[in-house]
Amino acid sequence: xxxxxxxxxxxxxxxxxxxxxxxxxxxxxxxxxxxxxxxxxxxxxxxxxxxxxxxxxxxxxxxxxxxxxxxxxxxxxxxxxxxxxxxxxxxxxxxxxxxxxxxxxxxxxxxxxxxxxxxxxxxxxxxxxxxxxxxxxxxx
Numbered sequence: 001x002x003x004x005x006x007x008x009x010x011x012x013x014x015x016x017x018x019x020x021x022x023x024x025x026x027x028x029x030x031x032x033x034x035x036x037x038x039x040x041x042x043x044x045x046x047x048x049x050x051x052x053x054x055x056x057x058x059x060x061x062x063x064x065x066x067x068x069x070x071x072x073x074x075x076x077x078x079x080x081x082x083x084x085x086x087x088x089x090x091x092x093x094x095x096x097x098x099x100x101x102x103x104x105x106x107x108x109x110x111x112x113x114x115x116x117x118x119x120x121x122x123x124x125x126x127x128x129x130x131x132x133x134x135x136x137x138x139x140x
Contacts, residue, residue: 014074015120017097019105019128022081022089022116029090032112036094039104045095054085073125077118084115 023029029048036046049057058078081091096102102119109117109128117128 015093016122017095017120019094019096019102019109019117019119020077020081021092021094021105021109021112021114021128022084023091023112023114024089026090028112028114029092032092032108032114035108035112036092036105039108041094041096041101041105047093049085049091049093051085051088051090054081054089054091058082058085077125080116089115 021032023032033046033048037043058081061078085091094105096105096119102121106117106119106126106128114129119126119128
């Protein structure tokens, strides 16, 4: 995935075949990156977003999104990602286009306990954490 030209649908981030994972700290993100490397995901299949980069990307998308984007789950997700990023979260976007790769990443997500994680399929977005999107940015 090219971070300077991210995949979108109706102007909103939708990286089909990828898993987006949010981490509370850079240290947690770095551990996840190492574990992903350990199960065969190389640097070419992992894109990192700092909190500032995610906020900037979402702000850009919100300013250019089609009105049709409001009908999909993608708009809720980018707003939730923005809220997490505003609180300092960093992100990994992992290319996992096959069912086997997606399952490997999902299994790893369960051990990492990130703030949020979603796998973007062709027809649906699968939540990999138990937190609903409207509550992802809240801290308890």
